[in-house]
Amino acid sequence: MNAIERGFTLIENLFLWFSQAAVAVMMLLTTLDALSRYIFSKSITGAYEITEMYLMVILVFLSMSYVQKVDGHIRLDILFERFPKRMQDVLNIVYNLLAAAFMFFIGYQGYNMTINAFQNNLIASGLLNFPLWLSYIWIPVGSFLIMIRQILSSILLAMGKPPHLKKEEVDE
Amino acid sequence: MAIALPLICLVLFLIFGMPIAFALGISGSIGLIMFSGLDSFLGILQTAPYESVKSFLMSAIPMFILMAAFMTVSGIMKDLFSAAYNWMGKLPGGLGIATVFAGAMMGAVSGSSQASAAAMAKAAAPEMKKYKYNTAFTMGVISISGTLAVMIPPSIVLILYGILTETGVGSLLIAGIIPGILTALGYIIVITIWVKINPEIAPKIQIQLSLQERIRSLKNVWPMLLIIIAVIGGIYSGVVTATEAGALGAFITLAVVLLMRRMNFKQFGLALNDTIKSTTMIMTIIVGAHIFSYYLTMTQVTQKLVMQIEGMDVSKYAILAIIIVIYLVLGFFMDQIAILILTLPLTFPIIVSLGFNPIWFGILVTKTVEVGLVTPPVGMNVFVATGAAGVKTAEGFKGVKWFVLMDLFILVLLILMPFITLWLPDLMIKK
Amino acid sequence: GNKEASGSKDGGDKADDGKVIKLKIADSFPTSNYLSSEGAVFFMNRVKELTNGKVEFEHYPAEQIGKANSYLDLTLSKTIDIGYTSYATDRLPLTEVATLPGAYGSAEEGSKIIWQLMKDYLAKEEYLKNGVRPMFAVSLPQYQFVTTKKPVKTLDDFKGMKARVTGTMELGFDELGASPVFMPATEGYTAMERGTVDGVTFPFTSIAPYQIDAIAKYSTKGANLGSFTVVYSINEKVYQSLPDNVKDALAQAGDETVEHLSKYLDEKNEELAKKFSSNIKIYELSKEESAKWDEALKPVWDRWAEDLEKRGFKAKETIQKYEEIKDSLK
Ligand code: NA
Ligand code: NA
Numbered sequence: 001m002n003a004i005e006r007g008f009t010l011i012e013n014l015f016l017w018f019s020q021a022a023v024a025v026m027m028l029l030t031t032l033d034a035l036s037r038y039i040f041s042k043s044i045t046g047a048y049e050i051t052e053m054y055l056m057v058i059l060v061f062l063s064m065s066y067v068q069k070v071d072g073h074i075r076l077d078i079l080f081e082r083f084p085k086r087m088q089d090v091l092n093i094v095y096n097l098l099a100a101a102f103m104f105f106i107g108y109q110g111y112n113m114t115i116n117a118f119q120n121n122l123i124a125s126g127l128l129n130f131p132l133w134l135s136y137i138w139i140p141v142g143s144f145l146i147m148i149r150q151i152l153s154s155i156l157l158a159m160g161k162p163p164h165l166k167k168e169e170v171d172e
Numbered sequence: 173m174a175i176a177l178p179l180i181c182l183v184l185f186l187i188f189g190m191p192i193a194f195a196l197g198i199s200g201s202i203g204l205i206m207f208s209g210l211d212s213f214l215g216i217l218q219t220a221p222y223e224s225v226k227s228f229l230m231s232a233i234p235m236f237i238l239m240a241a242f243m244t245v246s247g248i249m250k251d252l253f254s255a256a257y258n259w260m261g262k263l264p265g266g267l268g269i270a271t272v273f274a275g276a277m278m279g280a281v282s283g284s285s286q287a288s289a290a291a292m293a294k295a296a297a298p299e300m301k302k303y304k305y306n307t308a309f310t311m312g313v314i315s316i317s318g319t320l321a322v323m324i325p326p327s328i329v330l331i332l333y334g335i336l337t338e339t340g341v342g343s344l345l346i347a348g349i350i351p352g353i354l355t356a357l358g359y360i361i362v363i364t365i366w367v368k369i370n371p372e373i374a375p376k377i378q379i380q381l382s383l384q385e386r387i388r389s390l391k392n393v394w395p396m397l398l399i400i401i402a403v404i405g406g407i408y409s410g411v412v413t414a415t416e417a418g419a420l421g422a423f424i425t426l427a428v429v430l431l432m433r434r435m436n437f438k439q440f441g442l443a444l445n446d447t448i449k450s451t452t453m454i455m456t457i458i459v460g461a462h463i464f465s466y467y468l469t470m471t472q473v474t475q476k477l478v479m480q481i482e483g484m485d486v487s488k489y490a491i492l493a494i495i496i497v498i499y500l501v502l503g504f505f506m507d508q509i510a511i512l513i514l515t516l517p518l519t520f521p522i523i524v525s526l527g528f529n530p531i532w533f534g535i536l537v538t539k540t541v542e543v544g545l546v547t548p549p550v551g552m553n554v555f556v557a558t559g560a561a562g563v564k565t566a567e568g569f570k571g572v573k574w575f576v577l578m579d580l581f582i583l584v585l586l587i588l589m590p591f592i593t594l595w596l597p598d599l600m601i602k603k
Numbered sequence: 604g605n606k607e608a609s610g611s612k613d614g615g616d617k618a619d620d621g622k623v624i625k626l627k628i629a630d631s632f633p634t635s636n637y638l639s640s641e642g643a644v645f646f647m648n649r650v651k652e653l654t655n656g657k658v659e660f661e662h663y664p665a666e667q668i669g670k671a672n673s674y675l676d677l678t679l680s681k682t683i684d685i686g687y688t689s690y691a692t693d694r695l696p697l698t699e700v701a702t703l704p705g706a707y708g709s710a711e712e713g714s715k716i717i718w719q720l721m722k723d724y725l726a727k728e729e730y731l732k733n734g735v736r737p738m739f740a741v742s743l744p745q746y747q748f749v750t751t752k753k754p755v756k757t758l759d760d761f762k763g764m765k766a767r768v769t770g771t772m773e774l775g776f777d778e779l780g781a782s783p784v785f786m787p788a789t790e791g792y793t794a795m796e797r798g799t800v801d802g803v804t805f806p807f808t809s810i811a812p813y814q815i816d817a818i819a820k821y822s823t824k825g826a827n828l829g830s831f832t833v834v835y836s837i838n839e840k841v842y843q844s845l846p847d848n849v850k851d852a853l854a855q856a857g858d859e860t861v862e863h864l865s866k867y868l869d870e871k872n873e874e875l876a877k878k879f880s881s882n883i884k885i886y887e888l889s890k891e892e893s894a895k896w897d898e899a900l901k902p903v904w905d906r907w908a909e910d911l912e913k914r915g916f917k918a919k920e921t922i923q924k925y926e927e928i929k930d931s932l933k
Contacts, residue, residue, distance in 0.1 A: 019452075020444040023234055027426075030235065030419030034412045037799070041763045041782055048785040052228040059234060059448065060225045060455045067452045073191035074453055076549040077565055080189025091188060099194040102201060109218035121914055122693040126773045127783070129910065132693055139222060208682060215680025219673035229787060335787065338633060340814035342793040410797025413790050469667045470682075517665040521634060 005152055005164060012065050015145060019063035022055040029055075046128045053124065053135040061142025064103075065149040069164050092163065093154045100150040103143045110139025175471055178203030182464065186505065192550065193453070196460030203467035212470070220462045225455055228415065229335065232328055234451040235418025236284045239403075239425050240291040241443035243396070246429035249295040251392035252277070257299060258381055258389040265367035265374040267305060268313040269360050271296045275317025276356045277396075279324035281403045281421055283331070283414070285545055286450055289318025289553045293560035306373035307563060309366070312571020315557040316359060316579075319542040324352035326407060326414045329541050330534065332509060336516040339530045341414065343597040347531050348538065350592055351582070355542070358578040366574055395428045450556075458509055478518040488526040492587070495519050499537060503544020508552070511544070512537070532586075535593045539583045546572040623656070624849065629663040630687035630835070631671040637808060638741075638833055639664055641867045642860060643687075646739060646835070649856035654849055678838050679734050688735065688836040692770075696911055697729050697921045698832055701742050703907060704775045704900035705827035707929070710872070713742030714865035717832055718858075719928045720921075728917065735836035739857040741864045743806050743831045744872040746772065747823045750802035751795050754821035754886060758899055767791055767803040772829045774903045776804075788813050795819065804828055807875040808868060816879050824876060824887045827897055833864075 033047035067073055080088065116122070118133035153163035178199045185195035204213040224230075243249040256270035263269055271292060278288040293314050300310040322329045325345035334341035367374045381389075403421040406412045412420045429435045435443075469475070481494055498519075502511045516537075523533045545553040546569075554568035586593055628647065632639040647660040669677050674686030675694065692699055698717070700706065707713030721730070721737045730737050748755050748766065755761060761779040768776055768783040776783040784800050792814045794800045803815060810816050842850070876885055888896070904922065911918035 016445075016448070019448050020441065023238060023444050023447050023451075026231060027235060027238060027419050027422045030231070030416050031423040034406075034416050034420060037765060037782070037784065038411045041765055043765070043782050043784050048228055051231050052226055056227060056231055057222070057225050060452050063448045063452045064456060067449055067456070070449065072449045072453050073193050073456060074552075074555050074559075075189045075191045075195075076186055077189060078549055079187055081564075083189075088189075091190075095190045095194065098198050099191070102194060102198050105201070105214065105217050106221050109214055110222070113218060113222070117693075120694075123914060124693060125696070125910060127777055135226065136222065143221075211680050212677075212682035215677050215682040216669070218680065219669050219676050223670040223673050228785075338812050340792045340817075341790060342796055343814070345793075408797060410794070410799040413786060413794055413799055415786075415790065466668055469663060472661070517633075517667050524635070 001156065001159065001161075005156065008148060008152060009069075009164070012069065012145060012149065015062040015141070016066045019059050019066075022059040022062075026051055026055045026059070046126075046130070049124060049126065049128070049130050053130055053132075057135055057138045061138040062145070064142050065146040068146050068149050068153075089157045089160075093157050096150040096154040096157075100147045100154075103147040103150070107140045107143030107147060110136060110143060114140060174206065175473065178206065178464075178467060183505075186549065193456035193460040196457065196464040200460065200464030200467040204463070204470065207467070208470050216463060216466050220466060221459045224459045224462050229331065230455065230458075232283055232326075232331070232415045232418050233454060234447050235416075235422050236282045236328075237287040237290075237418075237450050238443065238447040239399075239418055239421040240278070240282055240284075240287040241446040242422060242425040242429055242435070243399075244291045244294045244446075245439040245443045246425075246432070246434040248392075248395045248425075248429065248432075248434065249274075249291050250299075252396040253292075253295045253299060255389045255393045258386050262376075263364075264371075264376075265309075265363040267296070267300050267303060268309065268363040268367075268374060271300075271313045272317050272320075272356055272359045272363070275314075275320045276324060276352070277400060278318075279321035279352065281326075281400050281417075282321045283326040283328040283418065285318045285321040285542075285553055286454065286556045288321040289315055289557045290446070290450065290560045292317060293557040297557075297561040297563075304375050306571075308567045308571035309373045310571065311554070311558055311561065311563055311568035312573075312575060313359075313363065314561070315546050315551070315553040315568050316572050316575040318553045318557060319545050319579075320352060320356055322542050322545070323348045323355060323535075323538055325349065326417055327538070329508065329512070329538050331414055332512055333516065333534045333537060336512060337520045337530060337534070339534060343531050344534050345414065346600055347535050347593050347597045350596055351535055351539065351586055354585075354592070355579070355582055358582050359575055362574050362578045395432060399425050399428060454509075461506070461509070475518060478522060482522050482525075488528070491522065491526060492528065495522070496536060496540060496583070496587070499540035500543060503540055504547050505550055506544075508541040508544050512541070529590065529594060531597055532590045532593045536583065536586060539579065539586060543576055543579045543583070546576060624658045624845065625661060626658060626685060626837075626841075627661045627663065627683040628685040628835070629668045629674060629677065629683040631664075631666045631674075632687075633665045636812065637867065637871060638864070642739075642741065642833060642864045643835065645863055646856050646860040649859055650852050653852035653855055658849055658852070675733070675735065675836070678836060681838055681841065684841045685738055685835055685837045686735075687833070688737075689832060689834045691733075694733050695729050695834075696916055697725055697918065698740070698834060699771055699907070700918075700921050700925050701832045702771050702830050703904050704772075704829040705745075705897040706830070706925070707742060708745070708827075710742050710744045710865040710868040711862075712932070713830065713832075714740065714861050715932055716925060716928050717742055718861045719932070720925055721834075723928070724921070724924050728921070730836060731839060734839050736839050736842050737857075738835045738837050738853060739860045739864075740832055740834045741861055741868070743833065744808065744868055745826065745830050746804040746806050746828045747826055748802050748804055748828060749810065749815055749819045749822040749883070751798070751818060751820050752801055754884065755802070755823060756886065756888075757892065758895060764802060765800040767794060767800045769804070770829070770831060771903065771907060772804050774906050775829050775900050778900060778903055778906075791815055792818055806830065806868075807872045807879065810875065810879065816883060819883050822879070822883050822885045824885050825893055826888055827893065827900070829900075829903075 029047050033044040037043045114133050114136040117136055122132040124130040156163050182199035253274055256273050257267055260266045260270045282288045296314055325348050330344045330348055331341055334344050402424045406420050407417045548569045558565045558568040650658050671690045675688045675691035677683050678686035701713055701717040718740050721740050761781045764781040765784050766776050766781050767786055773783040791803045795818045908918035
């Protein structure tokens with residue numbers, strides 16, 4: 001089980017890296033677009049679409065699993081933190097499994113959208129043509145990723161272990 | 173009543189500590205399956221997550237948070253705070269007042285109160301702890317000062333209001349200036365009175381700095397000032413739109429801290445991760461809130477409720493009061509952005525048909541948003557501030573109560589005197 | 604529950620069971636917008652009248668059930684029965700033919716052409732293939748260029764202008780040497796005020812909702828910069844399950860809505876041009892100048908068509924049919 005968790009964390013971190021890149025690129029692209037528009041009266045073609053269609057979707061979906069891992073999806077803890085540890089674990093297992101089912105449907109629908117867009121060569125057109133499948137695909141990838149993370153956490157909790165092996169240092 | 177089942181699910185999920193995003197999404201899904209069938213559940217789950225996230229306007233959220241994250245990890249936020257403290261430390265509750273000032277400044281460059289609260293928790297909380305300030309007081313001041321970012325332009329909430337109601341974003345942002353300053357002054361009054369009555373929550377600091385020393389401490393403030401001037405200048409000179417301002421701000425902050433050699437690669441990664449954590453948390457809640465709100469729409473419960481309010485045979489001010497109270501009550505439980513998306517399409521037409529000014533109503537709604545950000549059980553700013561400082565959430569809720577009272581007082585003031593809100597936009601935007 | 608509304612209609616013919624048929628219709632316009640009150644609402648009222656109340660509607664306006672982009676998918680999943688499908692240009696791109704610069708003069712003319720084209724050709728060529736059937740289609744008045752710093756009276760004036768655009772206008776402004784800028788319509792005001800853009804492309808009917816009249820100084824009139832087509836479509840399976848008399852009522856109401864809304868928009872457009880002329884300098888292009896602009900924008904049609912042909916859409920045939928109908932209606 002530990003090996004599986006460790007392996008999955010590697011994949012998760014790889015996708016987190018994509019999200020980090022999306023944040024950095026979004027900052028650069030939006031700034032350069034604004035400066036270019038102000039100084040040269042010329043927008044960067046596609047900056048708007050790239051931010052909206054690709055970077056935002058990548059940023060959010062590919063990091064959902066990581067945020068789940070560091071318990072970053074906030075909750076009301078006023079009552080929850082007063083429960084005994086074992087009850088917290090049981091509730092977390094229930095929540096994780098329900099959320100995993102929920103993410104499965106989002107991922108499944110996202111997969112259908114991606115396949116449909118890919119097969120029919122769907123495009124958001126303008127001065128440049130932006131393939132839609134490349135925008136949709138991050139939904140199934142990210143959704144299934146967090147789904148697996150939630151199932152893994154449930155299994156670990158049921159085995160009486162912490163939901164993931166060690167806290168990320170970034171979590172302080 | 174079967175129609176209430178998903179709503180009951182939501183409340184139970186929330187109270188028993190299910191992550192808010194999933195509590196909203198799952199109870200909304202249950203409702204959709206029950207009332208519109210499996211096809212429409214699948215249809216909403218196909219469109220809602222993508223359309224909520226694929227938004228250029230929403231890109232303002234990660235960018236403003238990134239800017240604050242750069243300020244925090246590089247320590248320039250802390251410098252600003254120490255300078256403020258050198259000037260105001262001797263006042264009763266001086267560090268608290270310094271925090272309010274820092275919050276207002278942060279508010280002027282940031283559109284996101286969570287970004288602002290997190291940044292100040294990291295900068296101000298250690299200082300206040302060092303001088304033995306009461307923990308609840310500390311957390312209260314930091315959480316509440318974060319809300320200033322909502323009213324003082326630029327503001328994600330005001331922009332969202334403008335979009336949802338097709339009210340001019342320019343006028344809305346300008347309208348936020350005076351209520352924002354008024355709110356900051358209100359907080360300072362609360363601090364002063366509270367510390368007068370209860371001096372042990374903020375022990376007097378025994379430091380004697382000469383004017384020269386104090387002026388010298390300002391030299392560490394320039395990076396922060398430069399960034400603020402650049403971003404505000406960027407917005408007001410038209411280099412960037414309100415949405416793009418966060419990206420420019422983050423870029424300038426990055427450039428400044430790199431020139432000052434105040435950030436290494438690891439800290440850069442930390443800032444990116446902080447940004448991702450907050451953004452994804454917020455966006456996932458927005459996805460869940462959309463799904464839940466589509467369920468509510470399909471049952472037409474909210475429409476009927478609003479129609480009932482509309483049809484009530486009372487004065488228009490009574491209806492306004494009911495709507496404001498609904499916002500305050502929803503603010504206890506729900507994410508502020510979700511509330512706006514859910515209710516504005518319903519309440520806004522009523523407000524307009526009653527002949528109220530849409531900009532003024534926007535500011536009133538924004539004021540209720542500020543309150544909702546710090547009231548239990550769901551008080552995002554308290555979560556973020558206590559989370560960043562590593563303190564129990566309960567301390568934060570304890571510390572905001574007098575500030576919330578002040579907020580309510582200002583809300584009443586804004587309702588009774590619309591000119592406070594409308595004077596500036598009327599002055600600046602001539603028909 | 605609401606399941607009745609869409610779920611069970613596929614089953615059998617309900618021609619004479621006397622039950623009320625409920626249809627869900629959704630769009631992104633606030634109900635205060637003309638496109639809602641004189642469009643969807645007018646349509647629903649006409650259908651109700653024509654069927655003597657047999658058909659009832661649940662209207663979800665103002666993005667209450669989804670963003671503007673999602674109505675085709677929501678119609679296909681039967682979350683709603685009739686949706687505002689104008690933004691589904693990824694799957695319904697040929698409809699954009701009427702949005703190309705100079706496709707028509709008045710909204711009435713444009714609406715007549717595009718609605719005829721839908722019935723004769725596009726319904727089969729792209730709507731039914733995607734599982735929906737168009738209910739009505741209305742072309743907006745031609746967009747004008749509304750500016751702050753200087754009036755744009757000749758083609759040279761376009762050079763270096765930053766213009767907020769939508770849809771196929773991106774191609775047009777690129778062709779004229781201006782810089783097309785994308786931003787939400789709600790940011791138009793601030794962007795113009797601060798010089799982020801030099802102007803916006805809007806029909807007069809969209810100027811007031813975004814407060815552009817408070818900041819704009821100049822506007823063209825009579826320029827054919829391109830436009831937008833409002834289309835509502837019904838799920839084809841839902842449509843086929845309806846009794847014949849209801850189908851007839853929908854068709855008649857659709858025709859009437861096209862005529863009503865397009866005439867309304869033309870009148871409103873003239874009325875607003877007069878109203879705004881007190882604080883915006885509105886100048887009419889001369890016939891020759893307007894023709895020059897049309898000529899300069901002609902390549903946009905080829906760019907649009909070639910791009911779609913490459914992706915397997917019959918754009919050239921669509922243009923040809925469009926021109927045929929346009930000529931026949933003259
Ligand atoms: Na702000
Ligand atoms: Na709250």
